[in-house]
Amino acid sequence: MTLFKLIHLLAALIWVGGMFFAYVVLRPAAVEVLEPPQRLRLWDTVFRRFFVWVWGAVATLLVSGLYLVYLYGGIAHVARHIHIMLAMGLAMMVIYGYVFFACYVPFSLHVAKQHWKEAGEMLGKIRKLIAVNLTLGMLTVCVAVLGIAWA
DSSP, X not given: OHHHXXXXXXXXXHHHHHHHIIIIXXXXXXXXXXXXXXXXXXXXXHHHHHHHHHHHHHHHXXXXXXXXXXXXXXXXXXXXXXXXXXXXXXHHHHHHHHIIIIXXXXXXXXXXXXXXXXXXXXHHHHHHHHHHHHXXXXXXHHHHHHHHHHO
């Protein structure tokens, strides 16, 4: 069980930590030193690499989380904070799916075609949704830590 908890934690760290770095560190630095076309190309490359890791993290979180629930005897037998974590995690996954398919794919096509205005608009949507997911991710970590402490 400890191994699955560790795997689950590492997947969450990759996803939430990556969003934190991108939003709080990379974004302001890119705005400071790059012109919009270069900034949009940078984000396209960053997302292409990061989203591979996020897909892996999402799959790992789902499998390890559901397996841990199974090991604890099923959803009816887990603590309340597990229910909250599951709900928040599923919400994050839905948001991520929307970011990837409805925002990133068109964004990447706009960058490839050098449609900078459209790419910039899509990047703005992605940024807002990542802010939501980052907030949810950090709250989920808090629920996990506080839930364990209270259990």
